Amino acid sequence: MKVSFPRMGYSHLAFRWLMEEVGLECIVPPEPNNETLDLGVRYSPEFACIPFKVLMGSYLQVAEMGADVIVTSGGCGPCRAGYYWVMHQKLLEEIGVKTKVIAFEDPMCGIWDFIRKLNLFRNAGGASIRHFVQAFKTAWEKVKAIDDMEILSYEVRPYEITKGDTSRALQLSLGLLDKAKDRKEVEEARQEGLKILKEVPQDINRDPLKVGIIGEIYVLLEPSINQYMQQMLGDMGVRAERSIYLSSYTRNNTFSQGEQDVRQAARPYLNETCIGGHGVNSIGETVLYARHGYDGVIQLAPFSCIPEIVARSILPRVSRDLDIPVLTFFLDEQTSRAGVETRLEAFIDLLEMRREKKRGIKSASLITLPTPRAKFDAAPKLVAADK
Amino acid sequence: MATIGIPRALAYYIYFPFWKTYFEELGHEVIESSPTTRDILDKGIKDTVSDACIPIKVFHGHVEDLKNKVDYIFVPRLVSMRKFGDFGTETMCPKFLGLPDMLAASINDLSPVMEARLDLKKGKSELFKVYSELGKRLGADFLLICRAFRRASKIQKDYEQLLQRGIMPDMAMQEVLAGSYKKAALAGREREGANQQARIPKSGLGQAGSPSGDNPCSLAVVGYPYAIYDPYINVGLISALDQAGVRVYTQDMLSHRQLKSQAFKLDKDMFWYFSNRVVQGALYYMDVKPVEGMIHITAFACGPDSIVDKFLEIEAKRRGLPYMAIMIDEHTGEAGMQTRMEAFLDMLEYRRKKRES
Ligand code: SF4
Ligand code: SF4
Numbered sequence: 001m002k003v004s005f006p007r008m009g010y011s012h013l014a015f016r017w018l019m020e021e022v023g024l025e026c027i028v029p030p031e032p033n034n035e036t037l038d039l040g041v042r043y044s045p046e047f048a049c050i051p052f053k054v055l056m057g058s059y060l061q062v063a064e065m066g067a068d069v070i071v072t073s074g075g076c077g078p079c080r081a082g083y084y085w086v087m088h089q090k091l092l093e094e095i096g097v098k099t100k101v102i103a104f105e106d107p108m109c110g111i112w113d114f115i116r117k118l119n120l121f122r123n124a125g126g127a128s129i130r131h132f133v134q135a136f137k138t139a140w141e142k143v144k145a146i147d148d149m150e151i152l153s154y155e156v157r158p159y160e161i162t163k164g165d166t167s168r169a170l171q172l173s174l175g176l177l178d179k180a181k182d183r184k185e186v187e188e189a190r191q192e193g194l195k196i197l198k199e200v201p202q203d204i205n206r207d208p209l210k211v212g213i214i215g216e217i218y219v220l221l222e223p224s225i226n227q228y229m230q231q232m233l234g235d236m237g238v239r240a241e242r243s244i245y246l247s248s249y250t251r252n253n254t255f256s257q258g259e260q261d262v263r264q265a266a267r268p269y270l271n272e273t274c275i276g277g278h279g280v281n282s283i284g285e286t287v288l289y290a291r292h293g294y295d296g297v298i299q300l301a302p303f304s305c306i307p308e309i310v311a312r313s314i315l316p317r318v319s320r321d322l323d324i325p326v327l328t329f330f331l332d333e334q335t336s337r338a339g340v341e342t343r344l345e346a347f348i349d350l351l352e353m354r355r356e357k358k359r360g361i362k363s364a365s366l367i368t369l370p371t372p373r374a375k376f377d378a379a380p381k382l383v384a385a386d387k
Numbered sequence: 388m389a390t391i392g393i394p395r396a397l398a399y400y401i402y403f404p405f406w407k408t409y410f411e412e413l414g415h416e417v418i419e420s421s422p423t424t425r426d427i428l429d430k431g432i433k434d435t436v437s438d439a440c441i442p443i444k445v446f447h448g449h450v451e452d453l454k455n456k457v458d459y460i461f462v463p464r465l466v467s468m469r470k471f472g473d474f475g476t477e478t479m480c481p482k483f484l485g486l487p488d489m490l491a492a493s494i495n496d497l498s499p500v501m502e503a504r505l506d507l508k509k510g511k512s513e514l515f516k517v518y519s520e521l522g523k524r525l526g527a528d529f530l531l532i533c534r535a536f537r538r539a540s541k542i543q544k545d546y547e548q549l550l551q552r553g554i555m556p557d558m559a560m561q562e563v564l565a566g567s568y569k570k571a572a573l574a575g576r577e578r579e580g581a582n583q584q585a586r587i588p589k590s591g592l593g594q595a596g597s598p599s600g601d602n603p604c605s606l607a608v609v610g611y612p613y614a615i616y617d618p619y620i621n622v623g624l625i626s627a628l629d630q631a632g633v634r635v636y637t638q639d640m641l642s643h644r645q646l647k648s649q650a651f652k653l654d655k656d657m658f659w660y661f662s663n664r665v666v667q668g669a670l671y672y673m674d675v676k677p678v679e680g681m682i683h684i685t686a687f688a689c690g691p692d693s694i695v696d697k698f699l700e701i702e703a704k705r706r707g708l709p710y711m712a713i714m715i716d717e718h719t720g721e722a723g724m725q726t727r728m729e730a731f732l733d734m735l736e737y738r739r740k741k742r743e744s
Pocket of ligand 1: 049050051079080081082216276277278302304305306307308690
């Protein structure tokens with residue numbers, strides 16, 4: 001049985017390893033490219049959101065490569081994502097493709113179905129239960145390690161002296177991680193990888209703008225769909241942080257309620273705990289970014305994305321109240337790198353100007369008003385930035 | 388006594404009789420916004436992000452229309468209407484869930500908005516709980532609330548029955564609110580009788596065979612209530628069909644039971660209340676009470692409909708049923724709509740002729 005899965009960012013490394021480890025033949029979907037988009041757009045409903053289209057395209061690609069089964073996640077609403085697999089399956093049937101889509105629904109909603117499906121795969125691969133469970137745990141560690149490395153790379157990039165160093169270091173670290181076979185090795189690879197990233201030559205005198213990226217999970221996680229925005233920002237010398245990573249996403253949704261803070265922060269603006277997708281998060285995280293002194297926020301949303309449209313309608317108010325600029329990109333198959341770049345540059349210029357102005361006011365007050373020292377912790381840095 | 392404004396948009400078409408009766412019984416005056424016009428739509432467009440769907444824009448327009456005319460604007464947050472779906476998690480479209488917040492963020496000097504969160508999947512008593520809460524906020528005592536609630540529920544039930552008899556919402560509302568339910572029901576029965584005669588035998592369209600003169604073309608028009616019953620945004624499609632002598636069936640003419648009987652045909656229920664009704668209604672007209680064609684009215688960039696529409700298209704194709712999706716947006720023009728409708732009806736006529744010969 002040849003198995004494939006949806007691709008999201010770098011997580012495919014962990015998934016491929018997992019499948020091979022439990023004895024399944026695995027087909028890794030190619031990174032979404034023009035062909036993927038063309039296929040996806042051709043066979044998807046016009047107003048399907050971009051993740052749907054990209055997945056449709058990549059399912060057709062892996063079907064072509066011989067995949068028998070595609071494993072994906074289900075969901076119970078209120079947004080479309082949980083219904084993707086039903087539609088994908090239906091559309092594949094319509095086109096005459098034999099590949100089956102198997103979805104894991106939330107185990108909270110039906111544990112037996114979940115176990116039954118897991119067992120199906122275990123049997124197909126012939127792994128023992130013990131081994132199967134071990135492999136899962138290791139794969140999970142890998143997912144977390146991948147996220148750790150990616151996060152660090154975004155912290156390092158704006159400081160790198162030679163352009164491209166960070167990306168190379170990240171590839172190197174990911175390569176190390178990919179070779180790890182058990183949890184101990186994963187931990188070692190993680191340490192090693194993080195070290196490699198930290199050793200990238202950096203100019204610590206820079207004072208990059210800080211920008212938070214919020215929005216819908218798929219377009220946040222899959223760089224080829226958001227035109228490598230986070231990297232692009234890094235290259236522009238901006239420290240871009242995003243709020244959602246696969247490990248934290250899965251962690252929050254299946255194991256714990258770490259999202260309380262975000263919801264709490266969103267409440268004054270969006271008084272509903274769940275509107276699907278990451279709509280509530282987008283509001284809450286904007287509030288948190290503003291509170292933590294970020295210079296701006298960028299919202300990434302698929303065109304026609306329901307929760308993000310709700311969020312987008314509310315964000316101007318948040319932005320006004322908390323005085324933080326928000327730039328929204330509605331992404332679809334026509335989004336081009338050049339277009340994104342131009343808008344980003346303009347936004348960054350704006351943020352730069354605002355910061356200058358704010359600092360102007362601040363340093364002026366520094367001279368005239370005797371204020372407790374602690375308040376001006378940022379002052380030494382200011383000087384460094386100006387030269 | 389206060390004046391309460393109710394926007395004539397979104398859930399209005401299904402729940403207005405309840406709302407109006409309830410508030411009036413509590414001793415308040417209820418004003419609904421005027422029917423959608425270009426002006427209302429334009430105001431709505433101004434208040435919303437361009438990516439919002441037209442029904443949401445229209446809703447904002449109606450709120451603007453009521454602004455400053457009333458003491459409160461009633462904007463319920465409809466979260467779920469029942470416990471349904473594979474996981475019992477059916478909700479309304481996420482835009483309904485965030486509606487009051489969207490309003491608050493985009494319209495500034497708003498008359499106080501009266502909010503009520505309806506999450507009926509929680510249980511049977513939830514509906515009463517929410518409304519009695521609301522009544523209390525309006526200063527009514529418990530007895531009055533009980534009476535108003537009972538009256539409103541009764542009216543609502545009558546209303547839904549009229550809809551199921553095949554009467555269109557505007558008529559049905561008029562009748563129940565004027566208290567002439569009986570008369571309307573009678574008229575409905577007559578109409579139903581007529582339907583009975585005209586009804587195509589269950590065995591399928593192929594044997595319908597009667598001359599087309601007194602056998603009007605039967606057409607299912609499915610879509611969200613606020614899309615099919617607002618004549619402005621669908622540029623008068625329903626009345627145009629009426630004039631063309633077509634018998635129109637909508638999903639709201641089916642009982643909950645009839646609708647639910649179709650649920651098993653889906654691998655997984657949709658997550659949204661109105662979408663489930665549309666899909667199940669459409670399946671009912673495909674399989675149980677056959678019609679000659681189906682029109683799905685859908686809004687530009689509507690999230691749930693990207694799924695619903697494709698689903699219906701595939702199911703109709705598998706059954707060989709003529710199917711047309713009409714997409715409405717702020718630029719939908721009468722001329723274009725008319726042409727498409729005529730072409731579709733011509734095609735149905737042609738099929739009918741071919742079958743007969
Ligand atoms: S959150 Fe947005 S992108 Fe995701 S399924 Fe819903 S509409 Fe589509
Ligand atoms: S169901 Fe569609 S038309 Fe209705 S509010 Fe949601 S997105 Fe808009």
